[in-house]
Amino acid sequence: MKILVTGGLGFIGSHTVVELQQEGFEVVIIDDCSNASENVLDGITAITGKRPQFEKLNLRVKEDVLDFFKRYPEVGGVIHFAASKAVGESVEKPLLYYENNLNSLIYLLQCLSKKDNSAFIFSSSCTVYGQADEMPITEDAPVKPAESPYGNTKQIGEEIIVDTCKVMPQVKAIALRYFNPIGAHPSAEIGELPIGVPQNLVPFITQTAAGLRDQLAVFGDDYPTPDGTCIRDYIHVVDLAKAHVVALQRILQEESEGNYEVFNIGTGKGSSVLEVIESFERVSGNSLNYKITGRRPGDVIQAYADTSKANSVLGWKAKSTLDDAMKSAWQWERKIRKQPY
Ligand code: WQD
Secondary structure, eight states, X not given: OEEEEXXXXXXXXXXXXXXXXXXXXXXXXXXXXXXXXTTHHHHHHHHHSOOOEEEEOOTTOHHHHHHHHHHOTTEEEEEEOOSOOOHHHHHHOHHHHXXXXXXXXXXXXXXXXXXXXXXXXXXXXXXXXXXOSSSSBOTTSOOOOOSSHHHHHHHHHHHHHHHHHHHOTTEEEEEEEEOEEEXXXXXXXXXXXXXXXXXXXXXXXXXXXXXXXXXXXXXXSOSSSTTSSOEEOEEXXXXXXXXXXXXXXXXXXXXXXXXXXXXXXXXSOOEEHHHHXXXXXXXXXXXXXXXXXXXXXXOOSEEOBOOHHIIIIIOXXXXXXXXXXXXXXXXXXXXXXXXOO
């Protein structure tokens, strides 16, 4: 059986392709290269020794999606990462986000529904919880009104899958609600490649340390948390990638209960912005140039996962520490600055 990974040249997608190949799966990638470079295929191949098949396609073009599945009848599972994911941009361009993130999902599900049996892993996000009332956050926490069109596309995406699975038992799906993915493959052959000014904390830290940014702005230290800065659950991207393989195997081995399940994928531990900075300084031996500024609109105070369901049902648990992840992020940053990607 062949597994389709959409967005497989992206940050989480490329790490998941590596783990799939190392588990013996044949992989074909679809990516439109709007937010990733084809060079990532070289990085994947350098790690696994196997070059994945690659199709440069835009999943918003229905005919192209239908044609792909006609040309690849052996695809029996899809891990769907391809989506626009910049929270701020989604506020400015909502229709682009609804069109891209939802149409592509619908076309993929329409194709899978024509097969006798298929596995579908959906890239969801802890964003669906908004500011949860209780920490750690369980999968039963209420889904709150999204704070951005991006977050809304994840909520609506999950609903589309639920409604599809209700009437199409042949489609078996698992949604993984990611917390904050960080770090890079220990080989430093693949990692995070933000285009332009990084929106996320960790690439901004490593780019500041590498001299690409003057100073990190810490968005607020007046939150009701121990050190006043926001708390998140930062998970090593390789741990996150492994969770996708385990979820896929659960479906393929017909162990899933019903044909739709949801799992939080995090470490279960919350870390503040200042603790992430301290971790970076510890593993890099560099002191970071940062200043405290005002709050960023839309930030939740804290979000970290209750991962007991993934631990017990999937048999999956994050293994890497925050220091491991920050060390891998810094190693990757230094590698790409020597050989600009
Ligand atoms: C983390 C913390 C910031 C940058 C986002 C998306 C979420 C998911 C992960 C896709 C916050 C602070 C950040 C900076 C800072 N993406 N920060 N200075 O916002 O938790 O989640 O990425 O699924 O959907 O919302 O991650 O890394 O942007 O911020 O102080 O320059 O770092 O305020 O407290 P976030 P982040």
